[in-house]
Amino acid sequence: MLSAWAGALVPVFSDTSVTGTGHLARPPGTGRLLAANHTSFFDPVLLLGTLHRLGVRPAVLATAGLWRVPLLGRALTREGHVPVHRGSRRAPDALRHAADALAAGRDVLIYPEGGLPGYRASHDRPPGRLKSGAVRLALSTGAPVIPLGHAGARRVSSGSRAKQLAGWATAPLRRPRVHVHIGPALRLDTSDHPVTTLETALAEAWSAAVRALGEGADGARASG
Numbered sequence: 106m107l108s109a110w111a112g113a114l115v116p117v118f119s120d121t122s123v124t125g126t127g128h129l130a131r132p133p134g135t136g137r138l139l140a141a142n143h144t145s146f147f148d149p150v151l152l153l154g155t156l157h158r159l160g161v162r163p164a165v166l167a168t169a170g171l172w173r174v175p176l177l178g179r180a181l182t183r184e185g186h187v188p189v190h191r192g193s194r195r196a197p198d199a200l201r202h203a204a205d206a207l208a209a210g211r212d213v214l215i216y217p218e219g220g221l222p223g224y225r226a227s228h229d230r231p232p233g234r235l236k237s238g239a240v241r242l243a244l245s246t247g248a249p250v251i252p253l254g255h256a257g258a259r260r261v262s263s264g265s266r267a268k269q270l271a272g273w274a275t276a277p278l279r280r281p282r283v284h285v286h287i288g289p290a291l292r293l294d295t296s297d298h299p300v301t302t303l304e305t306a307l308a309e310a311w312s313a314a315v316r317a318l319g320e321g322a323d324g325a326r327a328s329g
Contacts, residue, residue, distance in 0.1 A: 120282045121284070140239050141214065143216040143218050145259045217307065219238075227263045239303065251291075252307045252310040261281055282318055288306055
């Protein structure tokens, strides 16, 4: 249900286009790790909604604080999303539950950077250094990793709390352009430098999204 709601909200708050959708093709029953850059409070809605419209319903690794929100917490649990208890003894539980989802053939959406960037400007910046969790999960399960790069989400929501609220309130009128690029799947291996490999792939997917916005995206419209 959350994915469906996100799918309905994306075209209300943005003019979103997508490229690289062919990279989502897969054999039935294969769980994939979808690794995305994280820039804004809007991008979880953006990615869930965009993937929903492409027929993908991933389990999402999200901060455990969301489970304390009335009704939302129940919905997150019901739909099999995974709470991340950062800085606690329960932190390793997230990767274990994510591995279970992958083993069951479900896709898992993860933000390898961890949290949101600290800057307040509305423009995009390249993805930052990655934490090791996504790589460890991919190596332990053998799941393919698909990089998801997006640009423009900060045009919907960024800056101070007041600016973020104003951004959400005015976005339906502005409908800022946002682009999501889906990169090719990769297999991480301990023989190379897996963190660097994923950083490069995610940076390339993000760069493709930035170029699409700058040049006028010709991708499929998520708002259609």
